[in-house]
Amino acid sequence: MKEQRGVCFFAYNNDQLDYVELAIIAAKYVKKHLKLPVCLITNEGSESWLEESKPKKLINESFDYIVITNDEMKQNRRRHFDSPWTSFTAQFNNSNKHKIYEYSPFEQTLLLDIDYIVKTDTLLKYFDSEHPVCMFDNALTVRNELPAERERALYDAGIKMWWSTVIYFDRSDFSKLFFDTWAHIADNYAFYQYLYNFPSKLFRTDYCVSIAVHMLGGMQDNQTHIGNFDNSSLVNMSQKDDIIETHGLDEWILIAHDQKEDWKNILVNSDNQDIHIMNKRALARVVPDLLEYFNEGT
Amino acid sequence: MDERLEKALEFSNYALTINNQKRNIRNRVAQLQIVHHLGGVFVANHETISFIKTLIDLKHKSSVVIDSKNNPITVKSLKDLLEKLVDAYTSATTEFDIENEKLKKARNIKKIMDW
Numbered sequence: 331m332k333e334q335r336g337v338c339f340f341a342y343n344n345d346q347l348d349y350v351e352l353a354i355i356a357a358k359y360v361k362k363h364l365k366l367p368v369c370l371i372t373n374e375g376s377e378s379w380l381e382e383s384k385p386k387k388l389i390n391e392s393f394d395y396i397v398i399t400n401d402e403m404k405q406n407r408r409r410h411f412d413s414p415w416t417s418f419t420a421q422f423n424n425s426n427k428h429k430i431y432e433y434s435p436f437e438q439t440l441l442l443d444i445d446y447i448v449k450t451d452t453l454l455k456y457f458d459s460e461h462p463v464c465m466f467d468n469a470l471t472v473r474n475e476l477p478a479e480r481e482r483a484l485y486d487a488g489i490k491m492w493w494s495t496v497i498y499f500d501r502s503d504f505s506k507l508f509f510d511t512w513a514h515i516a517d518n519y520a521f522y523q524y525l526y527n528f529p530s531k532l533f534r535t536d537y538c539v540s541i542a543v544h545m546l547g548g549m550q551d552n553q554t555h556i557g558n559f560d561n562s563s564l565v566n567m568s569q570k571d572d573i574i575e576t577h578g579l580d581e582w583i584l585i586a587h588d589q590k591e592d593w594k595n596i597l598v599n600s601d602n603q604d605i606h607i608m609n610k611r612a613l614a615r616v617v618p619d620l621l622e623y624f625n626e627g628t
Numbered sequence: 629m630d631e632r633l634e635k636a637l638e639f640s641n642y643a644l645t646i647n648n649q650k651r652n653i654r655n656r657v658a659q660l661q662i663v664h665h666l667g668g669v670f671v672a673n674h675e676t677i678s679f680i681k682t683l684i685d686l687k688h689k690s691s692v693v694i695d696s697k698n699n700p701i702t703v704k705s706l707k708d709l710l711e712k713l714v715d716a717y718t719s720a721t722t723e724f725d726i727e728n729e730k731l732k733k734a735r736n737i738k739k740i741m742d743w
Binding site: 450459470548554565577581583597599601 | 644645648649651652655656658659660662664666669696697723739740741742743
């Protein structure tokens with residue numbers, strides 16, 4: 331018998347980023363604001379590193395379940411930014427994300443990326459939603475601007491982009507169909523890239539879910555089976571933005587760049603706002619502070 | 629730099645920052661105003677609250693109400709829905725007021741950032 335409600339994170343380390351450490355932070359925020367059990371889905375190597383690098387107590391406090399997978403990952407080099415001025419590339423292991431339907435120990439699951447920090451209880455209400463699957467279909471930058479064109483549609487005249495950063499799903503037949511469709515698209519990625527004309531060699535699960543939504547919606551944009559979190563926006567702190575300071579757990583001061591003129595920044599006070607920290611190095615830099623706040627209970 | 633230009637740019641940056649914070653608050657308030665009830669999605673605003681109250685005043689106990697997604701929802705207890713809407717409206721507007729007051733007092737970027 332599966333536990334009713336919970337949150338899952340995938341975390342596979344690479345030579346540049348300690349995903350399991352970031353998963354600890356994301357899990358602790360989930361525990362604080364959503365008060366739900368958390369499952370970490372990882373591989374043997376990342377789990378060994380987690381046990382070696384973090385105290386047992388912290389791991390147990392953060393994760394109620396750990397699922398070890400041994401899926402073969404596609405070669406997928408991703409260019410990351412850390413501010414407009416620094417970049418690095420690293421292997422991005424995401425080709426088994428659709429298997430969450432199989433791996434999740436919960437009847438109703440919220441799958442979050444490890445860089446999605448939950449600072450409100452807003453997502454809780456979607457466990458009572460009438461939609462079997464929910465994802466964001468629009469996003470805003472922390473400056474409340476629309477993201478780049480290619481993150482709104484798969485190409486200039488293409489289908490709408492849906493984000494796989496936050497996925498709510500239940501165990502209905504429709505949810506199974508959705509993940510099976512996603513698996514099919516992932517298996518035939520080159521064909522769908524040709525058909526839907528989306529760019530880059532990077533394997534993006536956002537593209538897979540966008541196409542799955544389009545197909546299951548009868549190739550129309552106005553489908554109603556998949557919820558979009560009541561039209562609210564995914565708030566993205568871009569890879570070119572940074573976290574300047576944390577005032578306790580929930581109030582962060584960010585520096586947000588201008589998309590057209592990188593050097594023009596404004597400060598943003600991010601408080602009471604769920605936020606997608608796409609600059610993972612920025613998040614990693616504040617991990618010690620955040621762990622200290624969690625210890626102090628502030 | 630000309631001092632007048634320096635001051636103008638400083639104010640411009642302040643205006644940009646404070647407007648962004650105001651939009652953040654409005655987005656948060658909009659989220660708090662969303663009420664899920666019996667599979668329907670309702671927005672706790674003046675219009676919905678007044679409409680449900682009108683139905684109750686006209687002695688309706690239950691009714692089919694069109695939700696914000698244009699779906700018909702059979703609301704078994706209008707009183708329960710009204711309570712939920714008023715709760716959501718009150719917590720949203722209270723948070724709006726607190727945050728708005730903070731921003732009104734913030735005369736420079738440092739204050740907006742709570743530094």
